[in-house]
Amino acid sequence: MNILTNAVYLVSAVLFVLGMKGLGHPRTAVRGNLLGAVAMFLAILVTVIGNKMIGPEWIIGGIAAGSLIGIITALRIQMTAMPQMVGLFNGFGGIASVLVATIAIIDAVQGYSIGRMVDGLRSVATGLDFDLQFLIATAASAFIGTVTFWGSLIAFGKLQGIVTEKAVRYPGDQGVKILVFIGALVLSVLVVLDPTNLAYYYGLLGITSVLGILLTVPIGGADMPIVIALLNSYSGIAAAATGFVLNNTILIIAGSLVGASGIILTQIMCKAMNRSLANVLFGGLGAAVAQVDLGDIYTGKIKSTSADEIAMILKSAQRVVFVPGYGMAVARAQTPVRQLTEAMEADGIEVEFGIHPVAGRMPGHMNVLLAEENISYDKLREMDQINPTFANTDVVIVIGANDVVNPLAREAEGSPISGMPILNVDQARTVVVIKRSLSPGFAGIDNPLFAMDNTLMFFADGKKAVDEIVTAYKDA
Amino acid sequence: MELLSLVTIFVLAVFLGFEVITKVPPILHTPLMSGSNAISGITIIGALIATGAGNSLLSSILGAAALAFATINVVGGFLVTHRMLDKFKKKD
Numbered sequence: 079m080n081i082l083t084n085a086v087y088l089v090s091a092v093l094f095v096l097g098m099k100g101l102g103h104p105r106t107a108v109r110g111n112l113l114g115a116v117a118m119f120l121a122i123l124v125t126v127i128g129n130k131m132i133g134p135e136w137i138i139g140g141i142a143a144g145s146l147i148g149i150i151t152a153l154r155i156q157m158t159a160m161p162q163m164v165g166l167f168n169g170f171g172g173i174a175s176v177l178v179a180t181i182a183i184i185d186a187v188q189g190y191s192i193g194r195m196v197d198g199l200r201s202v203a204t205g206l207d208f209d210l211q212f213l214i215a216t217a218a219s220a221f222i223g224t225v226t227f228w229g230s231l232i233a234f235g236k237l238q239g240i241v242t243e244k245a246v247r248y249p250g251d252q253g254v255k256i257l258v259f260i261g262a263l264v265l266s267v268l269v270v271l272d273p274t275n276l277a278y279y280y281g282l283l284g285i286t287s288v289l290g291i292l293l294t295v296p297i298g299g300a301d302m303p304i305v306i307a308l309l310n311s312y313s314g315i316a317a318a319a320t321g322f323v324l325n326n327t328i329l330i331i332a333g334s335l336v337g338a339s340g341i342i343l344t345q346i347m348c349k350a351m352n353r354s355l356a357n358v359l360f361g362g363l364g365a366a367v368a369q370v371d372l373g374d375i376y377t378g379k380i381k382s383t384s385a386d387e388i389a390m391i392l393k394s395a396q397r398v399v400f401v402p403g404y405g406m407a408v409a410r411a412q413t414p415v416r417q418l419t420e421a422m423e424a425d426g427i428e429v430e431f432g433i434h435p436v437a438g439r440m441p442g443h444m445n446v447l448l449a450e451e452n453i454s455y456d457k458l459r460e461m462d463q464i465n466p467t468f469a470n471t472d473v474v475i476v477i478g479a480n481d482v483v484n485p486l487a488r489e490a491e492g493s494p495i496s497g498m499p500i501l502n503v504d505q506a507r508t509v510v511v512i513k514r515s516l517s518p519g520f521a522g523i524d525n526p527l528f529a530m531d532n533t534l535m536f537f538a539d540g541k542k543a544v545d546e547i548v549t550a551y552k553d554a
Numbered sequence: 555m556e557l558l559s560l561v562t563i564f565v566l567a568v569f570l571g572f573e574v575i576t577k578v579p580p581i582l583h584t585p586l587m588s589g590s591n592a593i594s595g596i597t598i599i600g601a602l603i604a605t606g607a608g609n610s611l612l613s614s615i616l617g618a619a620a621l622a623f624a625t626i627n628v629v630g631g632f633l634v635t636h637r638m639l640d641k642f643k644k645k646d
Contacts, residue, residue, distance in 0.1 A: 091567075094593060095574060101586050102577045104642040111589055111639055115632040118596070125602045132608025140605065140618035144625025151626070152633035160638070164587050167631060170623040171594040177620035178600040181613045190609040211557050310587055313594040318564060320600045330560060331567045332596035338571025339590045343583060435580055442583030446638055454645040460580050 086124035087328040093117035094332050098339070104455050121328050157450045158407050161439035162237045165306050169230025171313035175320045176223035176283070179216045182323050186212070187274050208273055215322035217266040220279065221286050223316035228290030230309050236299060237439060243299035251296060252360060258289045293359065299439075300481075300520035304347040304358050306440050311340020343441050350435035350461075352487075352498040376516055379529035383536050385546035388475075388510055389554045391534075392418075392547075395472035397428040399464065401501055403437050405478020405513075407447050409540030415477065416451040418548045430457050432464035432474075432501050434482040461501060468505040476503060476527075477512045478540050480519030485526055494521045509533045512543045585638050592631025598624035 094117045100110020131137060155163050185191070186208060235241030265282040272278060297305050314336025321329030348355050392398060400415060419429045431453070437444040445458050459467075468474065476483055479501075487498040503509050504527055511528060515537060518524060527533055536543050578586050601624050605617025 095570060098571075098574050098586075098589070098593075099577075101582055101589055102574075102579070104582065104639075104644070107582060107585060107639045107642065108636065111585070111632060111635045114589060114593055118592070118598075118628055118632070121596070121599055122602065125599050126606075129603050129606050130608065131602075131606040133605070133614045136608075136614040136618040137602065137605050137621060140601070140621025141625050143618075144622040145629045147622070148626040148628070148630030149633060152630040152637065155634060157638070157641075160584055160588070160634075163630075163634065164584075164591055167588070167591045167627050168594075171591065171597060171627050174595070174597040174601060174620045174624040174627070177616050177623070178597060178604045181604040181607075181609075181616050181620070184616075185604075185607065185609045185613055188609065190607065211560075307587065310590060310594075314590065317594050317597045317600075320597055322560060322564075324600050324603055325560065326599060326603070327560070327563055329596055329600055330564050332593050334564050334567040335571040335574075336590040336594040338568045339575040339586065342572060342575045343587065346580070346583075433580070440584055441587060442580055442585070445581040446584045446641070449638075449641040449643070452641075452643065452645075455581060455642045456644055458581055 080128055083124050083128040086120055090117040090121040090328055091331045094335060098335060157446050160446060161306060161443060162234050164440060165230050165234040165237055168309040168313045169227045172223040172226025172316050175219050175316035178320050179219035179323055183216050183273060183279055187276060211322060213270040213273055215319050217269045219316055219319035219323055220282055221262060221266055222312055222319060224283055224286035225290040226309055226312040226316055228287045229294040232291055232294035233302060233305050233309060237302055245298035246295045255292050258285060258292060262286050262289055301358050303436055303440050304344055307340055307343035307347055311337050311344060314340055347436060347441055350499060375524055375526055375529050381534050383534035385550040388536060388547050389550035391473055391508055392422060392551060393554055395427055397471045398422060398473045399430050399432050399471050401432045401474055401476045401479050401483060401503055402444055403479025404439060406540055409478060411477060411540035411544050412447055412451040414541060414544035414548050416453055418544055421551055430459050432459055434461055434501055461499060465502050468502050471506040473508045473510060474503040474506040475510045480525055481521045483527055493523050504530055510536060512536045512540055514539060585635050588631055589635040592628055592635060595624045595627030595631060598628055
């Protein structure tokens with residue numbers, strides 16, 4: 079590798095870091111993203127200049143096909159479907175790393191080396207030279223990349239409704255996972271010990287495919303934000319491993335930045351659900367938790383309300399907070415919510431949105447859905463910002479959210495959500511819950527909020543309900 | 555380049571990543587993920603090197619596939635992130 083290439087890689091690395099830093103604020107985020115794109119372009123350009131480019135038709139063909147698919151997908155995708163798209167793209171990053179590692183090992187076995195000088199281990203069978211770093215990195219890239227690919231396909235399938243959203247469990251499933259994992263480790267070691275026998279390598283690809291599927295299938299729909307974040311991290315780590323295969327610094331740097339980013343998001347999501355990563359991966363929400371039987375907490379305590387009554391209450395309010403959940407997006411109620419917000423603001427009512435970290439199907443999903451409706455981002459409040467304000471809030475409108483406003487979470491134990499940080503909406507003067515029925519959320523438990531004295535239930539489809547409230551509000 | 559300096563780069567980049575990403579607010583977590591998706595498409599560099607070496611027909615075929623997948627990530631990732639960030643506006 080020559081000096082020019084490495085110097086430009088350094089510039090790229092700096093731009094990637096500045097780009098990610100730019101994503102720290104809505105004002106600078108667009109520029110940050112563009113810096114990242116420039117960094118990628120520079121790295122590609124100098125790589126093409128500085129390396130052999132034999133068979134340009136394959137290179138141009140691959141890039142053209144990828145660009146076309148990428149552009150079409152990016153322009154047509156609905157914002158509600160972002161989790162699926164990011165999920166699928168994680169997988170594409172993983173498979174790309176696997177393919178590069180595969181080429182590297184196939185070429186090495188045939189006596190070619192790509193992107194690096196080979197020195198070190200000498201295979202007894204063929205007399206070929208392999209170095210240990212190359213072999214370990216190749217096995218790691220194949221392992222992590224393949225798990226990422228298949229895990230992402232399953233996650234995509236679950237979010238898209240192709241694969242069941244339920245946590246698929248069967249007796250002895252943990253044991254099966256552990257056995258497959260050990261098998262994958264054994265094959266990785268065999269690849270390193272005898273790389274010339276490519277059967278080990280293909281076996282590794284096969285068994286890690288199974289592992290990727292087994293790890294993701296048991297995870298339920300509500301845990302998808304965590305899984306997507308984790309797979310995001312894996313795709314970065316796979317790229318970094320590929321960097322060690324090729325001795326390439328920019329792959330290592332950019333890959334580890336993404337790996338770190340995914341890990342942090344995973345931690346944030348786990349904390350927001352008060353669960354350990356191990357519990358998410360191996361536990362399955364709602365499974366094997368001793369549950370206190372609350373009995374019938376609803377009968378005689380539920381107060382049903384109407385659009386007219388809600389409109390009257392809103393008219394006399396000074397501060398209103400919306401608490402949206404994924405149900406709002408499913409009902410496509412964002413537009414009437416925005417209309418209602420505008421109508422109330424025109425009357426001088428302060429309106430904000432309280433957004434739980436796990437609202438939606440991926441980290442930050444709800445913010446994007448509301449931003450798409452042209453709702454100003456300074457009205458979108460994080461849990462820690464909004465919680466102290468509920469006591470001074472006249473009306474909270476909970477729409478399509480359930481578990482994240484369940485007061486049971488504040489109890490130390492007794493329910494699957496105990497200890498999970500929630501939005502304390504019950505502290506507001508009046509809570510309006512828009513919901514189709516009293517059915518439980520993902521956690522599968524009743525919600526005492528619905529039976530509280532200051533709670534009014536509006537049983538209806540989210541969009542229809544808010545549409546009616548908008549009409550009633552404007553008429554009142 | 556020797557292994558130790560590569561590992562040094564790796565470890566420092568992970569720490570740098572932690573420092574930078576911790577400061578990204580929840581409101582921007584989705585664009586952060588799609589943006590880092592695009593960056594993980596950096597494998598495109600590996601795909602270019604591996605394909606460009608042109609050592610065998612099989613390598614070329616696998617390389618073209620790797621390039622296609624990585625390019626989807628890069629182009630699709632940056633583009634969709636841009637589309638999304640464009641929606642984040644502050645009204646006065």
